[in-house]
Amino acid sequence: MASDSTTRTTTRFWKFVRRPAGNEQATESTWSIDSQALTALEAGELLIVTLFVSVDPYLRIQMSTDNTWQAPASENEPQLSYAIGRVIQSTEPDAFPIGCCVRTYSGWTEYAKVNASDVQRIDQSTTDPLPLQHYLGALGMVGRTAWWGVENTLRPKPRETVVVTGAAGAVGSLVVQLCKKRGCRVVAVAGSDDKCRALRDELGADATLNYKCDAIDWNHIDALQAVCPDGIDCFWDNTGGYVSDAVFRLLNVHSRVAICGQISVYDSGLNADSPAMGPRLLYLLIYKRALVQGILQRDATPEVDALHQREAAAWIRDGSLHDRFTIIDGFDNIPTAFNKMMNGQNTGMYAWLVVACFDA
């Protein structure tokens, strides 16, 4: 077995210990740090040190016992998530030599034993390797989500109006840019003037709305209508709630809606016994023959995957796609990062990442 000088016998990891009740946010005490032994590798296994983990809103859905996801996360189990790791021991040294980097779903752990068949090696052999964090961003799950939803569901045509909520988030910022690349008029909705400015100045959004702005009365569609004078052809929804309610009233005939997230209800509305309430909107779809589709990147076809990898890598390299990150230092800060992300407290752009370890 190939190995480096590190002989790890234990690892710290974050354990999901206290399920938020129906209407609660996750807090620092939702998780606690634990440690466990790292037994010797068996055939096909790798030992990795975690370099980056991503904190994503879908993790909050998984905490709900209301059966909306594959299965609810179990308490007292390690918190899983996408991560980038470096291989420090390998039973597959040809395919995964010591020092190579991989994308895994190993979660919030300093070290992890993983099956080689469950990870994707990140090719850094080119003369112009991309920074690793892009493989959690535009080239990773986040980018795959954007490309899949845009290509399969939104199918934007040049000059159509596209509205994106959560537009300054990891997926939203990519959707804004991808739809601009496709020739659309893009209206970006985000939660601060700083985010809106960046969406216009850096990402090319044609118009923005700060949904937290006190001057907007979301009981009426006026503010949204002012920036969507020709109605809305495509809607990428990351947030739900009153912004989405207004969008539904402005959908055009044969419009398309991708439901990627509904972050506004994750903390309070997932309990079937006390659901978040809103106006009944389904009747608005009838005359407009609008299509609404929930999306997950796992459904992506090989054709869309190839398009995604080709376009995203080329556009990162030529500087025309911004794939920025808010990086928070330190494994101990992962829950804090998650909670700040859920509250929209990233003053920078776009995804939240946590540097878990530097001692690889």
Added chain:
Amino acid sequence: MASDSTTRTTTRFWKFVRRPAGNEQATESTWSIDSQALTALEAGELLIVTLFVSVDPYLRIQMSTDNTWQAPASENEPQLSYAIGRVIQSTEPDAFPIGCCVRTYSGWTEYAKVNASDVQRIDQSTTDPLPLQHYLGALGMVGRTAWWGVENTLRPKPRETVVVTGAAGAVGSLVVQLCKKRGCRVVAVAGSDDKCRALRDELGADATLNYKCDAIDWNHIDALQAVCPDGIDCFWDNTGGYVSDAVFRLLNVHSRVAICGQISVYDSGLNADSPAMGPRLLYLLIYKRALVQGILQRDATPEVDALHQREAAAWIRDGSLHDRFTIIDGFDNIPTAFNKMMNGQNTGMYAWLVVACFDA
């Protein structure tokens, strides 16, 4: 100009005179009878006597000023709707001889001048002509709606579970039968035990739910889950409201939902300032990658139209498709029929029709 002995110079018609306020039902006084002159036919025109008019829920949507339809119905204008008429004067005697029958959109009027280009002649030249009312039912707009939504949106596969609300209505009863023909397990939801019995015994529904049954607590999904043990793959929604809320919680991965009507909100929920409220459900679509689509028969493709006409006519003739009607006598009773239909007071099956005139 060809003409029969009838020389009509005036007609009575129902005029839409009082728009229901946001939360009101239509009443007898929503319309009033008026009369108008019938001027001489110009080239291309026909004079018809109305034999049947259909009263359909979408007429209630059109009364709302909230812009959810093409345009709201104007007050003091004739009430339009689909109708079957017999030609009594014709400027196109080759294509439309005196005595032939046509389907029109001429509305609640005893006589009407129509453009030949706006009507469809009903072929009664076969040795086995079908009763005229089928051309407002399974062979008409109602049937076209069912076939289009099933073929384009539901795409049911054999053994999938299909739930239909408003299942005893004009469109619903056809969807139940069409999905049974396609090999599905069909759960029909209707508003009385009589309707449920007919849906099982006559239309072949595998299970039924009387949504008005006091024993069902629609705050929970138990009753629906009991009749959908394998979840729900296809949902045809005519009603919306709390039944639909429960259905959304039971949708399977990659399920399809056709929004054909939302009759439960038409009387109270179309006002943007005081919308009907319900639980926010869009997040349920994400993991399930469910597709929700508003449908109108006007989008039907020639391929689906041909399939519809071929299958519906064959199945009516061989007795395997039930296309029954509640026929109310008398032009003066049209508003009463409309309001009974909106309140689900058809003790028989399925669509409401009104015999407008017999003196053709």
